Amino acid sequence: MPARVLxxxxxxxxxxxxxxxxxxxWRLTLEEQRAIRRAEREHPDEDVRDDLAIxxxxxxxxxxxxxxxxxxxxxxxxxxxIVSVLVxxxxxxxxxxxxxxxxxxxxx
Numbered sequence: 001m002p003a004r005v006l007x008x009x010x011x012x013x014x015x016x017x018x019x020x021x022x023x024x025x026w027r028l029t030l031e032e033q034r035a036i037r038r039a040e041r042e043h044p045d046e047d048v049r050d051d052l053a054i055x056x057x058x059x060x061x062x063x064x065x066x067x068x069x070x071x072x073x074x075x076x077x078x079x080x081x082i083v084s085v086l087v088x089x090x091x092x093x094x095x096x097x098x099x100x101x102x103x104x105x106x107x108x
């Protein structure tokens with residue numbers, strides 16, 4: 001964790017929870033990105049297909065300099081959906097899902 005000195009005291013500075021859209025996207029492998037795109041068309045649950053389309057559209061609309069906040073509840077909910085799709089696609093095991101979720105939402 002980064003630190004700074006303030007009046008002779010070393011203070012831990014938490015990492016910035018904001019990453020670029022590109023950095024967020026590349027936290028997923030190409031294989032995972034293909035599975036998500038495929039699930040948007042083929043997942044048996046229509047709500048999951050709709051949620052994935054909404055997520056993709058929302059991420060494409062992030063155009064401000066702030067980027068993606070990994071501490072935002074909407075980002076966290078989207079990451080949970082992504083990991084559940086990766087489990088459905090057989091790319092992540094149920095046992096490995098919490099670790100994959102943590103990797104998606106870790107600060108830069």
